[in-house]
Amino acid sequence: MNLEKNIKDVIAQQLENGIVENLIAEQLKQGVSKALEDLFASYGGEARKVIENKLKSVIVPYLETYDYSEYITKLDHVLVETIKEASFDNRKLLDNFKNLMIEEKEKTMKLSDLFEKWKEYVAKKVETDGLEIEFDDGPEYEAVEVSVQVERNEDRSWSSFEYATIFFECERDEDLNYEIPISLYKRDKEWDINYRTSNELKSLKYLNEFEILLMRLSQNGVKLDLDIEWEEDEVTPDEEPEATFS
Template sequence: MNLEKNIKDVIAQQLENGIVENLISEQLKQGVSKALEDLFSSYGGEARKVIENKLKSVIVPYLETYDYSEYITKLDHVLVETIKEASFDNRKLLENFKNLMIEEKEKTMKLSDLFEKWKEYVAKKVETDGLEVEFDDGPEYEAVEVRVEVERNEDRSWSIFEHATIFFECEHDEKMNFEVPISLYKRDEQWDLQYRSNKELKSLRHLNDFEILLMRLSQNSVKIDLDIEYEDDEVTPNEEPEPTFG
């Protein structure tokens, strides 16, 4: 009887101290916290989606219309200084990033001008193994044959778009070759360039100069004027033959 009485006294005392209310309050807090956690969870949380959509509706248009030219100028200075101190691999990555950030002032480029840019790239990078050495104007490698050609797709007659591909080809060195998809809204006169490449930061060190140019034209929405649809030419490599001594 004394034991039972002691138990009752302890229970009565704890009830008077508010332990039940405290326990209920604690569990309620945990329940609300868990419910909110689930509500804002990154895995389909409804509240998170609502907040995210509201933020996008306000922030994204602001970011799209903001003038970043002042910051790009500052960034250019920072990158130049960083490039000077970087290792070779990182220097190439930073140089490519710097060139990719250049703003294209002209909103249209003629295909003939783009062809000239590609020929400059070929002259710098074309493989010279297997080329004859000529001595007409001093020792130099023989020229390689290059061409640009526009191949139009067979689109539906009812479509409001036309599609085509620009092919830059060098028979001697296929690594120089590029194919660039373009499209035309039939009410426009110039074509949209749609060059896509791997845009991960780590891939920038592996991109060549012409790829960077194409990516920059594409991201700046530069239109292509098809002033030519086929042209061939010859390009003399910039690399000079090693001197030989008889």
């Protein structure tokens, strides 16, 4: 009987000291803490989504409308000064980076205009060894034949997209040839340029000016208007023949 009484006394004393209330409070605290952790910390937490959406609705429009021209001018100045002091390899990398960061003002480009850009590149870079020298308007190398052609992929009726490839070809110098994948969402009128190259920064120093142009058009989301799908032309090399005396 004394043992039972002692047990009852201990229980009564603990109840009077609030042990049950403390345990309930502790468990409630842990439960609420765990619930909040799951709500905020989990990747798909509802509270996190609400907060993210609210932040995006305020921050993103502000960032989109902010005038960054002052900072772009400063960045351009820093790059120019850095390029002047860099070694040749690094100067090429920085120069390409600077040109890649130029913002395209026009959101649509005609294929005929892109063809002209490529022809300018061909005129600068075409291999002239073995070309005849003409004297009609002063000594110059004979023109080389170039062409542009769009080849459309076989279309599937159920697909929302159409795909094609643009081929720039120079018969004289195959190193100047390019194939550029493009795609069209069938509800749109202009095509997307899907030109890709290595994403590594160090690869920039190996890219030529036409590749930089293609990358810039692609990353700026410039659309392509296929105003032509096939055309041939001739390009006269910019390089002048060395003077010879007989």
